[in-house]
Amino acid sequence: MELQKSGRLLSLDVFRGITIAGMILVNNPGSWSNIYPALQHAPWHGCTPTDLIFPFFLFIVGVAITFSLSKRKERGDDQKKLLLQIFRRTVILFGLGIILHGFPNFNFSEIRIPGVLQRIAVVYFFASLIFLKANIKAIVYISTAFLLIYWFLMTVIPVPGVGYPNLEPTTNLAAWLDKTLLEGHLWKSTKVWDPEGILSTIPAISTALFGVLTGYWLRSKRDEATKVVWLFVFGNIGLVLGIIWDVWFPLNKNIWTSSYVVYTAGLALHFLAMCYWIIDVKGYKWWTKPFVVYGLNAITVFFLSGIVGRLMIMIKVTDSSGAEVALKTYLYESLFTSWLDPINASLAWAITYIIIWLGLMWILYAKKIFIKV
Numbered sequence: 001m002e003l004q005k006s007g008r009l010l011s012l013d014v015f016r017g018i019t020i021a022g023m024i025l026v027n028n029p030g031s032w033s034n035i036y037p038a039l040q041h042a043p044w045h046g047c048t049p050t051d052l053i054f055p056f057f058l059f060i061v062g063v064a065i066t067f068s069l070s071k072r073k074e075r076g077d078d079q080k081k082l083l084l085q086i087f088r089r090t091v092i093l094f095g096l097g098i099i100l101h102g103f104p105n106f107n108f109s110e111i112r113i114p115g116v117l118q119r120i121a122v123v124y125f126f127a128s129l130i131f132l133k134a135n136i137k138a139i140v141y142i143s144t145a146f147l148l149i150y151w152f153l154m155t156v157i158p159v160p161g162v163g164y165p166n167l168e169p170t171t172n173l174a175a176w177l178d179k180t181l182l183e184g185h186l187w188k189s190t191k192v193w194d195p196e197g198i199l200s201t202i203p204a205i206s207t208a209l210f211g212v213l214t215g216y217w218l219r220s221k222r223d224e225a226t227k228v229v230w231l232f233v234f235g236n237i238g239l240v241l242g243i244i245w246d247v248w249f250p251l252n253k254n255i256w257t258s259s260y261v262v263y264t265a266g267l268a269l270h271f272l273a274m275c276y277w278i279i280d281v282k283g284y285k286w287w288t289k290p291f292v293v294y295g296l297n298a299i300t301v302f303f304l305s306g307i308v309g310r311l312m313i314m315i316k317v318t319d320s321s322g323a324e325v326a327l328k329t330y331l332y333e334s335l336f337t338s339w340l341d342p343i344n345a346s347l348a349w350a351i352t353y354i355i356i357w358l359g360l361m362w363i364l365y366a367k368k369i370f371i372k373v
Helices: 010-027 049-075 079-102 116-133 136-156 173-182 201-219 224-245 258-281 289-295 298-314 327-337 342-366
Strands: 316-318 324-326
Touching (some): 010 049, 010 289, 010 342, 049 079, 049 116, 079 116, 116 201, 116 298, 136 173, 136 258, 289 298, 298 324, 316 327, 324 327
């Protein structure tokens, strides 16, 4: 297994970079009314390519936990210092998520509390604690228990006020808990439930723990071919189990169902196995630099691209007709819709946005500036 000088696994950085670029792509279309189906989330049950992006990132978080904390765990480093570091990173990630949702008005009476960065923070916190305190066998049991408990809660426990268990968008148990505890602070598109809600974070922790177990496997003394083969084997097992479980507990990103966790972990194993074989084993690295650039400042580019995207909607300019429009609308219509059909103009905007941020992150990369949280 070839590691970079910093001790990082190159294929993991590439995987992270591809994933974060995918996040920016799907979060920043030119127009939300013109999007290719593959770049949209499934309306409810189901799984599109876009629905793979977030679980892939959490899976990568788990793999990274193993690589970043293993030596310190094995050396017996001061547990209090490790816990403080984990807590500090959790608070910063969660805080960045709140800032992203609140910017620029920061109306705390209605600010959305759950979110992507917030879920990453909570999942990172619990996955790191479990990694530090449990051995491999215990992690397998814990991750499986989370999935089975969540399945039981969502499909057996009657929903208060409804009277029966169900998986409908506004009346399932996870939605009830979100509304009960966070009413007024949920995703504005739904208002009564949140795709990064409280209860669905439990199976999301299992997504990261599967990454932790993968990190253990990649750090083992086995030869590269054996590692790759078994990554594919376990990936296939995850895919099959996820598809079978889908019959009783449908694949669903919005409530992060247990079948969805197993299925997406299987696909993540496949993707990482391919990256690992191509990059770290066979040494085909000529194409990796753009994704490494993204991967080494993943949280930074996600956060800043979200802030700038919001600013471009807030800033108003005057178009050729004298009307006042958002800066994004002006640029989008001037540079893309003027010569492309709507759906391709929307995609071209998103790709251009990715390229611009790649250039900005490349400047940081060239100066060896890697912003850690």
